[in-house]
Amino acid sequence: MIGVFDSGFGGLTVLGALTERLPHHDFLYLADNARAPYGARSPEVVYQFTLEAVEWLFDQGCPLVVLACNTASARALRTIQQRHIPHHRPDRRVLGVVRPSVEALAGLPPGAIPGTTKPSLVEGLVAVLGTETTISSDSFGIELRKLAPRLRLVQQACPLWVPLVEAGELDGIGTEWFLHRYLDPLMQAVERPRRILLGCTHYPLLLAGIQRIVGSEIEILAQGGLVADRLADWLNRHPEMDARLGRQGQHNYATTDDPNWFSTSAQRLLGQKVTAKQVQLGNHEKGQWE
Amino acid sequence: MIGVFDSGFGGLTVLGALTERLPHHDFLYLADNARAPYGARSPEVVYQFTLEAVEWLFDQGCPLVVLACNTASARALRTIQQRHIPHHRPDRRVLGVVRPSVEALAGLPPGAIPGTTKPSLVEGLVAVLGTETTISSDSFGIELRKLAPRLRLVQQACPLWVPLVEAGELDGIGTEWFLHRYLDPLMQAVERPRRILLGCTHYPLLLAGIQRIVGSEIEILAQGGLVADRLADWLNRHPEMDARLGRQGQHNYATTDDPNWFSTSAQRLLGQKVTAKQVQLGNHEKGQWE
Numbered sequence: 001m002i003g004v005f006d007s008g009f010g011g012l013t014v015l016g017a018l019t020e021r022l023p024h025h026d027f028l029y030l031a032d033n034a035r036a037p038y039g040a041r042s043p044e045v046v047y048q049f050t051l052e053a054v055e056w057l058f059d060q061g062c063p064l065v066v067l068a069c070n071t072a073s074a075r076a077l078r079t080i081q082q083r084h085i086p087h088h089r090p091d092r093r094v095l096g097v098v099r100p101s102v103e104a105l106a107g108l109p110p111g112a113i114p115g116t117t118k119p120s121l122v123e124g125l126v127a128v129l130g131t132e133t134t135i136s137s138d139s140f141g142i143e144l145r146k147l148a149p150r151l152r153l154v155q156q157a158c159p160l161w162v163p164l165v166e167a168g169e170l171d172g173i174g175t176e177w178f179l180h181r182y183l184d185p186l187m188q189a190v191e192r193p194r195r196i197l198l199g200c201t202h203y204p205l206l207l208a209g210i211q212r213i214v215g216s217e218i219e220i221l222a223q224g225g226l227v228a229d230r231l232a233d234w235l236n237r238h239p240e241m242d243a244r245l246g247r248q249g250q251h252n253y254a255t256t257d258d259p260n261w262f263s264t265s266a267q268r269l270l271g272q273k274v275t276a277k278q279v280q281l282g283n284h285e286k287g288q289w290e
Numbered sequence: 291m292i293g294v295f296d297s298g299f300g301g302l303t304v305l306g307a308l309t310e311r312l313p314h315h316d317f318l319y320l321a322d323n324a325r326a327p328y329g330a331r332s333p334e335v336v337y338q339f340t341l342e343a344v345e346w347l348f349d350q351g352c353p354l355v356v357l358a359c360n361t362a363s364a365r366a367l368r369t370i371q372q373r374h375i376p377h378h379r380p381d382r383r384v385l386g387v388v389r390p391s392v393e394a395l396a397g398l399p400p401g402a403i404p405g406t407t408k409p410s411l412v413e414g415l416v417a418v419l420g421t422e423t424t425i426s427s428d429s430f431g432i433e434l435r436k437l438a439p440r441l442r443l444v445q446q447a448c449p450l451w452v453p454l455v456e457a458g459e460l461d462g463i464g465t466e467w468f469l470h471r472y473l474d475p476l477m478q479a480v481e482r483p484r485r486i487l488l489g490c491t492h493y494p495l496l497l498a499g500i501q502r503i504v505g506s507e508i509e510i511l512a513q514g515g516l517v518a519d520r521l522a523d524w525l526n527r528h529p530e531m532d533a534r535l536g537r538q539g540q541h542n543y544a545t546t547d548d549p550n551w552f553s554t555s556a557q558r559l560l561g562q563k564v565t566a567k568q569v570q571l572g573n574h575e576k577g578q579w580e
Contacts, residue, residue, distance in 0.1 A: 034335045035325045040456070042548035045324045160464075163453035166330070174450075174467035181464060258332035282572050 001026040001186045001246050003057030003065035005050070008036035008166070010201030012269045013067030017224030018066070019251060021232050024245035025210065030057055032281060033257035037162050038071040046133065050076035051084065053280040058092055063244045066231065066264025070199050070223075071131055074098055074139035092239060097201075097223050100230035101128075102143040104221055105197050106151055119148045125191050129182065130199035132157045140199060154193060158182040158203070167204040171209060179206065183213045187289040195219045242281045247248070291536050293314040293347030295340070295357035298326035300452070300491030301358030302559045307514030309541060311522050318535035320347055322571060325566065327363040329421025329490070336423060338368035341374065342571040350381055351398040353534045356521065357386045360489050361421055361515075364429035365386055382532060387491075390520035391418075394442055394511055395487050400523040408524035409438045415481050419472065422447045422491035430489060444483060446491070448472040455492040461499060469499045469508050477504060482487050485509045544569045550577070 004015050008031055012186045015029050030053055038046050038109075050072040066285045067073045074094030080094050090112045103110075105128070107120030130141045135157040144153050159243075186193055196218055198204055204222040211220060235242040253276035255262040266274040292312075294305050298321050320343055322328075328336050339511050340362040345356045357363045363386030370384050384580030393400075395418070418430045425447040434443050449469045459465045476483055486508055488494055496511040501510060525532040543566035545552040556564040 034331060034339075041324060042551060045547050049324075159457040160450075160453055160459065163450055167449040169450065174464050174471060177462075177464035177467060214438075257335050261332060 001028050001060070001062050001250075001252075003027075003060070003062030004029045004059060004068050004199060005032075005053045005065060005072065006030075006067075006069040007032050007038040007049075007071065009265055009269060010162070010165075011032075012266055013201050013204050013222070013224045014066070014227055015251075016232060016270055021228035022235075024247045024249055026250045026252075028057060028062055028252045028254065030279070031253075031257075031262060032253045033051060033255050033262060035256065037166075037230075038069065039133050040159070040163055043075045046071055046075040046253075047079060049281070051080060053192075054080060054094055056279065058089060058279055063092055064241055065092070065094045066114070066227070067094065068227075069200060070097055070134045070201065074130075074134045074137040077084040077248035093238075095231070095234065097227050098199075099143055100227050101197055101199065101223055102140055102147060102228040103223070103230065105140075105195055106144065106148040108147065110229045111237070116123070117149070120192065121151060122148050123150050124133070125152045125154060125193045127154045127156065127186055127193035127196045127200045127252055129156050129161075129196065129203060131162065132159055136197055140197070146277050154186060154189075156182050156186060158200070161206060162200065162202045165205045170205055175206070175256045176209060179213055181229070183210065186264050187214060193218060195221060197221045198223065217264045253277070256281055291350070291352045291540075291542075293344075293350070293352030294318075294319045295322075295343045295347060295356050295362065296320075296359040296491060297322050297328040297354060297361065297455070299559060300321075300431075302556055303491050303494050303512070304356070304358035304516045304517055305541075306560055307462075307518040308521060308574045311515075311518035312525075314537045314539050316538055316540040316542075318347060318352055318542045318544065320569070321543075321545045321547075321552060323545050323552060325571075327456075329423050329452055330358065331361075331423060333365045333423070333427070337369060339571070341370060344370060344384055346569065346571055347378060347425070347556055352414045353382055355382070355529055356517070357384065358491060358517070359422045360387055360491065364420075366418050371499075379398055383528075385516035385521070385524070386428045387517050390517050391487055391489060391511070391513055392430055392437060393520065394437040394516040395430075395433065395485055398437065400519045401527070401553065409441070411441060412438050412482065413440050415442045415444060415483045417444045417446065417476055418487045418489040419446050419451075419486065419493060421450050421452065422449050423497075423519055424489055430487070444476060444479075446472050446476060448490070451496060452490065453458070454490045455495045460495055463570040465496070466499060469496065469503055470547040473500065473503045481571070483508060483509060485569055487511045488513065543567070546571055 002025055004027055032053055035049055054065050067077055077096040105126050108198045135155045143239050155200050164175050255276050259276040261275045263274045292315055295315055322343055344355050357367055367386040395416050425445045431443050454465050474517040543564050543565050547566045552566045553564045
């Protein structure tokens, strides 16, 4: 079973792409709706909440967890991978969405080994849009400088886009104004970006409006498909992990808030029947994990 | 020490009015920033989070707690008052902001005893604006029907106003559009409300724009002052409680997220020095309170 974690509903856009690309694998999606959104919280709080979610997914029998949340990937993944996993869960793996996104942004094909295969885009300007916490972490910048040091990156925080999506305000004059608010600085600059990455899983729901403003010359990358392609490739290169994952095509859902409300919203987004169960995170005694 | 609880920063508008009205009393303000905002969460989650906050304030030595959060007052106060306090904390009191707001909406002066003093407004239409969870609870409607059964109430949820305030978007075309989005249904109706209550502690920060749209003929009530007047009156009528409250004029602050970030934001809102400390809620073992 592959665990997929997001603070809320946004990660369902990634889950949808994953289940399409890996239709026989089992998935368990966990949404921390009771404490969402994570995008404006401090790094320490994001780390603590993400670790609780990852540990819960491990406990349910997931040897592999994908953080489908950019804020969690940007703020918690590295510490979990480098400090928590080696000491406490050496047989488990956690992957994020930042690294595959940056590879796609630089045009590195799935499966290519950085250093041997050259990214197709090595110069010029690209852009990432994300939440305040994601952008201020500079996670996309750190990864991109390793992969394509001469490719320049402009990063733009878009604080109101998640609330707009969660309020169902996908178009209209007010929404358009707040699309312009964060896109105009990119579009009115002397040099426009060649590619724009939507570095938040909610943003693809605003894609039509974003595309209208940036025009057809600039390529817009959403994360669902590119993360799915790269996870499939990662599993090919890690057959020992792939062998541990269930293959009955089962999809399960858990939320920290009301499961009926979650199921109704998730069904609308995914277009298929969802029956979620409610779980509690953060009620473990201190010291259980450390 | 009087405990004042809000999910985030909004309750500081109430705290400011309380400390001005009761300058010699000690206050402890608790903000659950790590899990804010509460406005779209399920009633069960709001109840659980609020109970954790109230119990923490009791443990710090507050015999009296004010829920300065409308969502918490609407969704958790009654159950805490009727089920939790009598069995577990019979010597403590928790008050909310819904009841005093409804008294002010109906024009009942502070200290008046419902049933003996008549509200000044007994007929016509009034309005409440609030978060989705507050409005769908119908808490303002339930209280108002008890107090002034012939006064009619229209309730309007304004889901984007809290995110707009938290993003610092207090004016501009986008904000104005979303002010109109929720106010136009009231202003374009056949009968306009005579008074509008801002039933969310964030909304006073949008007051200038709201007033511009509704005009000067409609009275707008913000909660800070009216809650302060009614708490002062309540303490006069409950001298045994008032005697238990410290009077060194001390103001203390606690948050569940980063205390430096909280202090900076709170200082800007209150115009005075704030040094917050960080606390954890929700890590108690199950069964400790029930």
